[in-house]
Amino acid sequence: MSDVEAEATPGSYVTPGQEYTRDTNYIEDRITRDAVDGWPVEAGRYRLVAARACPWANRSVISRRLLGLEDAISLGLPGPTHDARSWTFDLDPGGVDPVLGIERLQEAFFKRTPDYPRGITVPAIVDVPSGKVVTNNFPQITLDFATEWEEFFRDGAPDLYPDALRDEIDDVAEVIFRDVNNGVYRAGFAGSQGSYERAYTRLFDRLDWLEERLADQRYLVGDTITEADIRLFTTLARFDAVYHGHFKCNRNKLSEMPVLWAYARDLFQTPGFGDTIDFEQIKKHYYIVHSDINPTGIVPAGPDPRGWLAPHDRDELGGRPFGDGTPPGEPRPGEEVPSLTAARV
Incomplete structure (x- = not known):
């Protein structure tokens, strides 16, 4: 196959007759204060590559923003679509990331491991001087942001992974990953009726459990926003726009679950x-x-995203979103997303 043909080749996501199993073998190096893996915490050295469309990448963008790490870790934003080879920087002038000088994220993986054999995934953190990927281990990236980069936090940064709550956060995050974050994919990429129905049932059983858990408490663990909330939110934000129809998770919409819908808003x-949410990029990614799953490539016009701005009244439950901290300021120039106040169906 020629390079041109490879670039145009779409990926395959469904294996007929089989249950979907996520490949969780990532590059597991960590960036830490003690540089145990050879990568020290150092402002300006690393670039976070995180597509707006991807829920796993969205987590890292939210964490970076809440903690105020924008000056310490730069942000590269691939476009919403990609082929079988790689995410590409087609939103940047000339289709080249302005810091890394590459067209495809794949190039940074190949600098680390020539002919890297696994998926080219986001989020990925790239060492700018060498151009090599350091890690694409998305669950650990945000935990390390919260625990290893304190020196570079903004004033008023929240504690997203408080010591006293870590065991509970980890337990809640694990069931959310298994049944919700990855559960929608297990339904959407199912290769048989039975595997789809099993994933569908587990997903909505867990959403019902979350509906009950959040009825009397504002956040998932404790009375402030934590890592657990970030992990759940990125799936909820995509539910009605993508997972309900595209992945056949259609018992009901998120907007038909009163507690979870208010929590998400x-x-x-x-x-x-x-x-950090760009609904147009999200829909383009999945449907194209x-x-x-969607051979026509038609991207739905709806749903109208302005419902996300409706009053939620969750503050009546108490809670302190940022604990003893403060909200982050406005997004940095070049990192803004389209305003929903101007959205149209």
């Missing part, structure tokens, strides 16, 4: 959450890239 309207 509460977070969306909190600085650092909704101002997953061509074996």
